[in-house]
Amino acid sequence: MSLKTLEKISTEDPLNDVEQRVIIDQILDENKDIPGATMVVLNRLQEAIGFISPAMQVYVANQLGEPVSRVHGVVSFYSFFTTIPRGKHTIKFCVGTACYVSGVDQIIEKAKQILEIEPGETTEDGLITLELCRCVGVCSQAPVIVVDEEVQGRVKPNRFPKTVQDLKSKEA
């Protein structure tokens, strides 16, 4: 990508952040020559940066020698790839069959009440993002939520406020 295009993109973009730029370049460097690189690179970027901005998609496409439309098509196809930043922490609610049957709905309602956001949204202070997700494969513990990387099973609605409290006190 030429410097000129880079100037046009938002100063907030990870490409304009010195540290994140190093990470992005490193991921591209390490993986660009392996077969099927697009998926591998996007997965690594999503994990390391937390999202894949439109500018990053253009950058990846150029580096991999792919049309931008193809990279964009891949990003939009898979639900794991997000194009806007998430909050510092994410709470995911499993909406798989076992969790649905075990009443994950009630926990979602409780979360909406406490945080005053809908699934898919982030709290105003940028601390917590709520998301729905597919079966995480611990159905015997249903209903299941995933707080950042941590799987919590047999969650009860009235214990959920503590989960949020724990995240907040981690920050304080």
Added chain:
Amino acid sequence: MAYFRSHVLVSIDPICIDKGAYELIDALHDELVKQGLIDEVQVLETSRIGDPESEGPDLMVYPEGVHYTNLSLEDVPFLVEEHFLKGRIAAQYTREAKEIADKELSAPQAKEMRIVLKNVGEIDPLNIEEYIARDGYMALGKVLTEMTPEETIQEVLESGLRGRGGAGFPTGLKWRFIRDAEGDQKYMICNADEGDPGAFANRSVQEGDPHSVVEGMIIAAYAAGASQGYIYVRAEYPIAVRTMRIAIDQARSFGLLGDNILGSDFSFDLDVRMGAGAFVCGEETALMASIEGKRGEPRPRPPFPAQKGLWHNPSNINNVETFAIVPQIILNGAMWFANIGHEKSTGTKTFSMAGDVKNTGLIEVPFGITLREIIYDVGGGIKEDKKFKAVQTGGPMGGCLPEEFLHLPMDYEALEQAGSILGSGGLVVMDEDTCMVDIARFFMEFTQEESCGKCTPCRIGTRRILEILTRICEGKGKPEDIVTLRLLCEQINENSLCGLGKGAPNPVKSTLDHFLDEYEVHILEKRCPAKICKPLIRFEIIDGPCTGCTLCARNCPVDAIFGERRQTHVIDPDICIKCGICEQICPYDAIEIK
């Protein structure tokens, strides 16, 4: 290998780590050194053994199989002294037997038989030597030194092994197709996408016994003449991804992967690729597109992957469980395996039990066992001794079976005849409080969201069905809806491009077949008998039992409950979102659903 008389397996799933699993490992190690036992007792890490709700990290001691839980660092000196020095079980820290239901994998129940799960929970998955100590990689050695690829294929064919990922195609036959296909570069692919909500056996095997999958894949590659392999793991399984990567690195350093495996002239290598949250990528042609770095859209077959697969080269895809069984067949012989099971379904199958059954978790049983035996004998029956209503098998493309089908022997054919499928072995048990129309709607929502949109019947058809089902659940159904639903089911099934669309109508069709009366009550009487469909129910507080304790009011997410302390409360129906939290927490059963 040093000889240890005891092995301590400490669970290092994220929850246990959070609760100090690593500190516990350090403390155990220090204490064992202090008490002079470090050469006799080995401390290992293992994936999840406990239940996240317990208050401390979990550990298991083998060979005794004792499960300790709620351990704090102060308990360690006493525990080490009691258990390892004096040889007495420290009963105050053991997990009580009644909590068996909380474990993902418990000791085998009667009627169980473990082939795939043989090592899961028993060995350290991150240590290849433990796998080798249990005859691991012996099958590979046997194949490479004593058997030709053709003989290997013949052995698997004679065992009757069929794919565990859904369709149940004979594995040996698939291997023969790819072996016979022309091409210099052939690929062996492991399908670890396990997208069926309700199924988790593939995750358990990858996290608990990764080398069985690696070994199975190498044997398959040898038989097929493949030189490169990929394991495609769904992004929801980060621990499985990590465990598989470690296993592959270890196998490579032992000369079991790479060039000239075990000194033979056969070379093969493996790589892990991650999905990114698309259910359709479990379908084999979509999965290959995803590995190629593209959108995971399926394509019509033929050409089959065996002719034109990954990067247009001959490829073969099998499920995790299929691969994990292969070394056992080679070691014990085709006849041993063929004698287990039932008719055309040989061997064992894992089932992931979830829902309203007492013992949820993973089981492995021989084919031919009945659904009733699985749910009542192995699963312990229905929670709170409620009435059984249905069991959902095969995930979003499977069906819901009522009581009359509980005598069915579990095998590929019997389930298909009953209007469901075996799929990847998910079993979600539903009790009398489940609304079958709502369940059909739930699955349709799933398939509608996961439809890749490439073919019209699946994209538009599932949306039409979802609209009708939603309407019925809202009490706005029309009598003619049932005929329309049946017609749509038939058309989507016949005209869709891939298995997703072909199977999508199954949950609707099976509930229409077996629970038609529930549809009729919703449509004609505008009532939900199970009291689940929100627009058709309302919550009320009964005067007598309510003590005015305010618990419900404090927990209501929308502040719809009003009342003074010590006085009967009321729910404002205009604000109430019918989430059911009040009913669940009321200690006096004062909330009624009407």
